[in-house]
Amino acid sequence: MAVPIGRTKRVGFVLSCSDTSTWPENKVRSISSVLDDGPVMPSYLWRLSHWVGKAFLCGQGQALMAMIPKEILSGEELPPWKAGEADGIVSVSSEVSTCYRWLDRDRIDRYISMIQTSSRTIVAFPDHQRAQSFLDVLAQSGLNRCLLWPRTGGSRKLREWMAVRDGEYGVVVGGPGVMSAPLDADLIIVEDEGNDAYRLMRHPKLNARSVLSRMAKETGAKLVLGGRIPSSRVFRGLSPEEEKRRPGKRLVFVDVKEGHSLDIPGALRELPLAQSTMERTIDCVSRGRVAIWILDRKGYVGDLRCEECGASITCPCGGSFRVTGKAMSCFICGRREDLPELCPECGGAIITGQNPGIDALIPAATSLIPGRPVVLWSTDEPKGKAATKERVKSLSSGGLVLGTRKSLELCAILDVGLVCWLDGDGEARRPDHGARHCAYTMVSESCWGGLAPLDRQVVLQSRNPGRGWQGALSAGWTVFWERELRERADVEMPPFRYLAEVSCLGEDKDRFSESIALAGGDVMDPDPKDDRVWVAFIRLSSMYRAMEEFFSIGSRSYPKVVLWTD
Secondary structure: OEEEEOOEEEEOOOOOOOOOOOOOHHHOOOOOEOOOOOOOOOHHHHHHHHHHHHHOOOOHHHHHHHHOOHHHHOOOOOOOOOOOOOOOOOOOOOOEEEEEOOOHHHHHHHHHHHHHOOOOEEEEOOOHHHHHHHHHHHHHOOOOOEEEOOOOOOHHHHHHHHHHHOOOOOEEEEOHHHHHOOOOOOEEEEOOOOOHHHEOOOOOOOEHHHHHHHHHHHHOOEEEEEEOOOOHHHHHHHOOOOOOOOOHHHEEEEEHHHOEEEOOOOEOOOEEEOHHHHHHHHHHHHOOOEEEEEOOOOOOEEEEEEOOOOOEOEOOOOOEEEEEOOEEEEOOOOOEEEOOOOOOOOOOOOEEEEEEOHHHHHHHHHHHOOOOOEEEEOOOOOOHHHHHHHHHHHOOOOEEEEEOHHHHHHHHOOOEEEEEEOOOOOHHHOOOOOHHHHHHHHHHHHHHOOOOHHHOEEEEEEOOOOOHHHHHHHHOHHHHHHHHHHHHHHHOOOOOOEEEEEEOOHHHHHHHHHHHHHOOOEEEOOOOOOOOEEEEEOOHHHHHHHHHHHHOOOOOOOOEEEEEOO
């Protein structure tokens, strides 16, 4: 139905009807028009959106905007949903199983066998490319009525949303957005469930893994959580079985204190490059294979500072700049500016970067393997499908890739014989509770992912080789998580407490902080000038009640919440 609100109209949903109301008559709005003769979406989606609104502290309205086509919320006339026999039945439980195997093929084969005995299946991947590859495998296995869930909106997405709703497809495969597929599934598979890519980029930043897990409860579907390594919440709650296979001699730890260091002009810090790393690279490329050097920092140098006064050169958004060519760009918002000749604070003429990036490796890499291709690979490089295809082609007979973690995708399309992590400690140094898990997962991916991983060597350069979280790379993720969770429990970090970043508070920041504190949350305000706070809490329900008043129709803007559950 459509209801007038101010000078505009809002679309609402009818849940029930009554001849009386407890609301004052002057506050009850008249209905402008009834838009549909019946419901346009399955009732479980309505229940699911209600749960999502509470679980991610965004309210049901924002949850619906993220989960259903915009045409429904704009009032476009759509064919009604023809409810099936099971529609409206609330499931109280569903079967949950796990599938953690190091090799992709082992998991894919198991998923296919499950799908072959299911009538309606949703399969989620952290990215669209992997979903497309899996759909190709399904086609080769003879399965039909399969759909690749679209990445973007528009008329195509609406058509396919309607087709799935009306039962034209039995298997829907997609990236995180597949959580919006209106399929009353009896099997839901979430591959690589611990991948942070399941968190949506736009607000509200829902976690598709959590939404799909709840969907399984609402529909009574069997839920399968899989991947190479479980998330902390799954490990703690389900204790999944770990495969005994280990990387063995394929994983090599190198002490950077005993190696060479590259002196990077304009950078305060040197870049370690061990002799054994260079020797393995030359050997790999000479055999016509691809070697990858990973340094998860783009550009030439980052974290710019004035050598005379020590002032940092930062973006207006608060992010650090990195230098690429004669320009600099922000790590956070992407803002580009010319590299200043003088310090904006003191006028000093010497500006240096603290940490070298992948661009700084080009001279050393080119001299190491003269006459062989050396290419960059990151979220910025290469640009476009044509450039990507050309760069892959140039590596068909071997070469050296200088890349960020994104370069690991090449393991699925090229003969990668060597992966070298030049700064194995870098990712684990991030001031984030999940930093070690991220580092552990990335190195494991380089050991086990893509084509012929058992014929690939992985080198990890480190100041503490084979110790701490690195030791668990050889011992297994059970050892990693047991150690990691003991430390997180001591400081009450996820999954033992929820952690949320709340922004766009404006003038309500102090009132919001007081409301959350009264509800039992711990409020952290690292920058009083910023309109955001961090909140740690145990119960979602108490936080939701404390935040409800800030999601009123009269608000200029709703708070934006990013929630960490594990």
